[in-house]
Amino acid sequence: MSVRRPARPGAAALAVLLTLGTTGAPGAADSPREGLRLATFNAALGRRGPGLLLRDILAGEDAQIAAVVAVIAAADADVLLLTAVDWDHDLVALGALADRLEAAGHAYPHRLAFRPNTGMQTGLDLTGDGRRGTPDDAQGYGAFAGARGMALLSRLPVARDEARDFSAFLWRDLPGALIPERDGAPFPSDEVFAIQRLSTTGHWDVPLVLPGEGRLHVLAWHATPPLFGGPADRNLRRNHDETRFWTLFLDGALPFAPPSGPFVLMGDANLDPFDGDGMGAAMQALLAHPALQDPAPASAGALAAQGPADTGHTGPPALDTVQWDGPRQPGNLRVDYVLPSADLEVLGAGVLWPLPDEALAAAVEAASRHRLVWVDVRLPDG
Numbered sequence: 001m002s003v004r005r006p007a008r009p010g011a012a013a014l015a016v017l018l019t020l021g022t023t024g025a026p027g028a029a030d031s032p033r034e035g036l037r038l039a040t041f042n043a044a045l046g047r048r049g050p051g052l053l054l055r056d057i058l059a060g061e062d063a064q065i066a067a068v069v070a071v072i073a074a075a076d077a078d079v080l081l082l083t084a085v086d087w088d089h090d091l092v093a094l095g096a097l098a099d100r101l102e103a104a105g106h107a108y109p110h111r112l113a114f115r116p117n118t119g120m121q122t123g124l125d126l127t128g129d130g131r132r133g134t135p136d137d138a139q140g141y142g143a144f145a146g147a148r149g150m151a152l153l154s155r156l157p158v159a160r161d162e163a164r165d166f167s168a169f170l171w172r173d174l175p176g177a178l179i180p181e182r183d184g185a186p187f188p189s190d191e192v193f194a195i196q197r198l199s200t201t202g203h204w205d206v207p208l209v210l211p212g213e214g215r216l217h218v219l220a221w222h223a224t225p226p227l228f229g230g231p232a233d234r235n236l237r238r239n240h241d242e243t244r245f246w247t248l249f250l251d252g253a254l255p256f257a258p259p260s261g262p263f264v265l266m267g268d269a270n271l272d273p274f275d276g277d278g279m280g281a282a283m284q285a286l287l288a289h290p291a292l293q294d295p296a297p298a299s300a301g302a303l304a305a306q307g308p309a310d311t312g313h314t315g316p317p318a319l320d321t322v323q324w325d326g327p328r329q330p331g332n333l334r335v336d337y338v339l340p341s342a343d344l345e346v347l348g349a350g351v352l353w354p355l356p357d358e359a360l361a362a363a364v365e366a367a368s369r370h371r372l373v374w375v376d377v378r379l380p381d382g
Contacts, residue, residue, distance in 0.1 A: 087116055265337070
């Protein structure tokens with residue numbers, strides 16, 4: 001089956017994108033803005049153990065957390081999905097982060113975070129290495145329950161009773177699942193795939209309440225990196241299928257009905273459609289899905305950050321969202337996405353990746369290897 005590739009922006013189109021406020025901060029917080037700003041940010045707010053993120057936020061001395069707050073404040077999103085943020089049962093750390101943001105003039109009164117699969121121990125040897133109880137033996141890689149989860153911050157109310165968490169969906173139940181195999185059998189065992197969930201972190205559908213009582217659905221996910229999966233390419237296959245989940249979901253090919261109204265699909269796919277070590281066809285198919293649109297958020301900072309590791313890349317470098325430029329790194333890639341449904345009007349889009357001499361550059365670099373991605377949309381009537 002051939003895969004329809006998403007159109008790559010030409011040089012002229014990218015030049016236009018880079019003049020629409022995408023080079024640095026997407027606009028001053030006190031500037032009037034039409035529409036709703038939707039954003040996702042892998043904020044690298046994972047720590048080595050439970051409770052340590054809360055400790056660092058409350059201490060007020062962690063430079064990386066201060067940089068994260070500065071980046072979020074500069075983006076001034078109305079709806080923000082954070083990935084790679086440690087989860088706790090009562091969302092105490094998320095509340096402390098929200099307090100820091102409110103003190104900086106950016107209140108997010110509505111918050112939601114389901115328990116992630118990361119760090120959820122199974123009692124089985126999921127990787128076939130002969131050991132149990134390692135971070136690899138959790139439903140999603142993690143040294144403790146809740147490690148590097150997801151969280152939603154919103155200025156719109158969350159319809160909690162309508163929210164759906166698909167994170168318990170089994171990998172084997174995905175139509176056409178690329179289950180790791182060895183000698184024609186699931187690797188490492190049928191017992192593993194009787195309980196192995198598809199989601200590394202989670203797949204969510206969170207409806208937000210719009211003025212007029214309509215709904216905007218936030219479809220969120222954070223997939224495993226396609227590397228480090230052993231000889232059976234476990235992570236490579238899982239990463240592919242975590243993205244393919246959304247294509248099947250929007251096609252109505254899963255046991256869960258897709259949203260009937262407008263939505264935005266966003267998160268960290270750990271998958272570039274053209275470059276890197278992942279199976280990019282899954283992302284190409286998703287970007288080409290008729291139910292959504294790709295605003296192709298761009299930045300001048302990504303262009304300026306090209307290095308030796310990017311040699312041979314074929315995707316548009318202005319669309320990159322993460323800087324992986326060290327030894328044995330895959331180079332800068334586009335792995336973070338904000339994809340509105342086709343029925344929403346896009347007013348603007350960008351990646352918060354300033355040029356090196358711009359005021360916010362130091363904070364952006366200190367916050368995370370990933371860059372915040374934002375899209376402005378016009379709210380539907382009613």
